[in-house]
Amino acid sequence: MTSLSSKIQNTLLATMLAITAIFLAIGIPIQVTMTQNSTDLICFSLDAIARRDNDNLANELFENRNAAITLRLNEILHTHKVLGVALYDEQGHLLEFAIDGLTPPARLAEPKYPHDRHYCQTAENGLIFVKPIRAMGSSLGWLWIAYDMSAINRQIAIYYLFFGGLLSLSIGCMFVLVRWRTRKFIIAPLQELVSVMEDTRAGASLPHATLTNPADEVARLYKTFNDMSQRLYASYTELNHKNAQLQTVLEEKERKALELEESEARFRTIVSQAPVGILLFDNEGTIVEINEHFADIMGAPGMEHILGINMIRDVQDKGVVECVREAIETGSAFYENYYTSISGRKTVYVRVNLLRINKDLLCGVFEDLTKQREMLKALTESEKSLASLNKSLEDTVQERTKELTRQTNDLKKANIRLKELDTLKTSFLSSVSHELRTPLTSILGFAKITLKQFKRHIHPFIVDSTSAMTKAEAIESNLTIIGREGERLSRLVNDVLDMARIESGRMPWNDALTSPTQVVENVISAASGDFQNSKISLKTDIQPAMPDIVIDPDKLFQVIRNLLHNAMKFTEEGSVTVTARNLVEEDVIEIRVQDTGAGIAPADIDSIFDKFHQIANTSDELAKPKGSGLGLSISRQIVEHYRGTIWVESTPGQGATFIVHLPVR
Structure with missing residues (x-):
């Protein structure tokens, strides 16, 4: 069923639509007439311009002066809001034009325009004006002008927007006003009356309806209903009030009874479980209630x-009797002393607190402090013993402090002596290393020169003698051994000298912006000769164009060379692989030297970078380890100097991998 409100709203909408149709029927013809008048006025203005330049254009067209025609067309183009000007011949072919936004057609349609007046037609965002160029009663061509109509179109749009907006606002205001007055004076009072009727039926609230206009029929209906509902609501209210009072009284009695029962249960539980003796007695001193702990204290x-x-x-205890009398007279009393039971078989140390709780009863609390008293005595004795022990301990501490002070002084002296010895050792190693370099260099130089001269000057003369060739080969082998062992001794001296410099802080660091790629390639090039006559192949995997880092290139060369020499020393056959790459995520340069040798035992992993630490070749356990045991230690010192890290990963029998990380920044 459609409600009264919906019917009224539908009627209002139909009325507003009819008013809108009337307004549109009046406004649209007016706007069409205004637009036509504007178009006629523009055509008249363009016709005046064409008439003004008709003779000049006719002469120039007749004499074929195209430059003058172009100039004339540009003058017309400069007229306000003219988008383009073109001149066509009598057959409609385009001769000259000047444009500022709208291109003229290459040829006019079949000329069916009158030869004595202009013709106007609308185009997209413009107006096309065409007029014949006449001279001596005949048509020589056509003048084509495009005019910008965007301003007029905007005015039309503004007119429609303004007219439509004003119409919508007026209709909307009328609709809202009529709807508001209808709801206020008709619908709202009826809805309120329905709501009040529902409340009256449910008895939820005072059923009273109000109305601002008491003179109409709805107001009289309200008045009659209000009189009836007030009498009915008064009866409901009185009945509900009496029911609520009765319910409140019953609930209060039930709540108090429950609380009393719970309170008594809690009191009895507390009294029975309390770790002290509790009793209730009257004004005569007669006990009416106790707990088990009180009976135990009394010796019953x-x-x-x-x-x-x-x-x-x-x-029988006079102190307790006097305390009870004082409590009965003053309302409270306190007593603390030893108490002997009525039977005389039990003596306890008690603390008694008595307090009146009402005019007929007093409450007493008896605390058995016998154990606490004994503990206090024991504590006193312990404190005395502790004081004696503390005095003895202080004496012992003083003696130990003196002994530790003496030992500390001895250690300081020993430390100073050790530092002097370390300095002396460093100076000695540096001096010895320098002294060894000079004869060692001479030995290596003369050994190489002797071998070279022997092969050049003596070897050709003994080719035919087998015994002489055998002796010559032995000499060459001995000279080669001298060179190889001399180089090994030179590396040993250099390692000792470098370690001495590092420990003394005199190691020179010639830092520069260095290409890791170039340094690694230089090491590979220098070490490739060592692998030529061996059963070990040298493999490389070097990332090109790695970022430069700030480092001493010679020190980086030394680190990689030491790792490569170490890998070759412990690999009898197989391969040694050198890998270098840039780890962008970690912002470091990673250099790996991996061999396929015997590997490193787990027990040696942690100490392999220590000074003078050497590992024997597992293939010959009786052989003495080669080298000084300083190469890896020096490498670690160099890497850590540049805030890098070096470590080894190895599985016995599967080779070892030495890894170096150097920060890019």
Whole structure:
């Protein structure tokens, strides 16, 4: 069923639509007439321009002066809002034109324009004006002008927007006003009356309806209903109020009874479980309630033997009796001392607190402090013993402090001596290394020269003698051994000298912006000769164009050379692989030297970079380790100097991999 509100709203909408149609029927013809008048006015203006230049264009067209025609067309183009000007011949072919936004057609349609007046037609965002160029009663050509109509079109759009907006606003205001007054004076009062009726039926609230206009029929209906609903609501209210009062009284009684029961249960639980003796007695001193702990303190076998006795007449302890009398007279009392039970078989140290709780009863609390008292005595004795021990400990600490002070002084002297010895050792190693270099260089030089001269001057003369060739080969072998061992001794001296410089802090660091790629390639080139006559192949995997780093190139060369020499020394056959790459995620340069030798035992992993640490070749356990044991230690010192890291990964029997990380920045 359609509601009254919906019917009224539909009627209002139909009325507003009819008003809108009337307004549109009036406004649209007016706007069409205004637009036509504007178009006629523009055509008239363009016709005036064409008439003004008709004779000049006719002469120039007749004499074929194209430059003058172009100049004339440009003058017309400069007219306000003219988008383009063109001149066509009598057959409609384009002769000259000047444009500023709209291109003229290459040929006019079949000329069916009158030869004595202009013709106007609308185009997209413009108006096309065509007029014949006449001279001596005949047509020589056509003048084509394009005019910008965008401003007029905007005015039309603004007119429609303004007219439509004003119409919509007016209709909307009328609709809202009529709808608001209808809802206020008709629909809202009826809805309120329906709501009040539902409340009256449910008895939820005071059923009173109000209305701002009491003179109409709805107001009289309201008044009649209000009189009836008020009498009915008064009855509902009185009945509900009495029911609520009765319910409140019943709930309060039930709540108090429950609380009393819970309170009594809690009190009895607390009293029975309390670690102290609790009793209740009257103004005569007669006990009316106790707990088991109180009976235990009093020395009774059970609670039934204590209930009913009189604390003043039956208790023999005078201190307790005087405390009970004081509490009865003043309302509170306190007593603390040893107490002997009625039977005389039990003595305890008690603390008694008595307090009146009402005019007829007093409450007492008896605390058995016997154990605490004994603990206090024991604690006192312990404190005395502790003081004695503390004095003895202080004496011992003083003696030990003196001994430690003496030992500390001895250690300081020993440390100073060790530093002097270390300095002396460093100076000695540096001096010895320098002294060894000079004769060692001479030995290596003369050995190489002797071998070279021997092969050049003596070897050709003994080719035919087998015995002489045998001796010559032995001499060449001996000279080669001298050179090889001399180079090994030279590396040993250099390692000792470098270690001495590092420890003394005199190692020169010639840092520069260095290409890791170039340094690694230089090491490979220098070491390739060592692999030529061996069973070991040298493999490389070097990333090109790695970023430069700030480092001493000679020190980096030394680190890689040491790792490569170490890998070759412990690999009898197989391969040694050198890998260099840039780890962008970690911002480091990684250099790996991997061999296929015997590997490193787990026990040697942690100490392999220590000074003078050497590992024997597993293939010949009786052979003495080669080298000084300083190469890896020096390499670690160099890498850590540049905030890098070096470590080894190895599985026995599967080779070892030495890894170096150097920061890019």
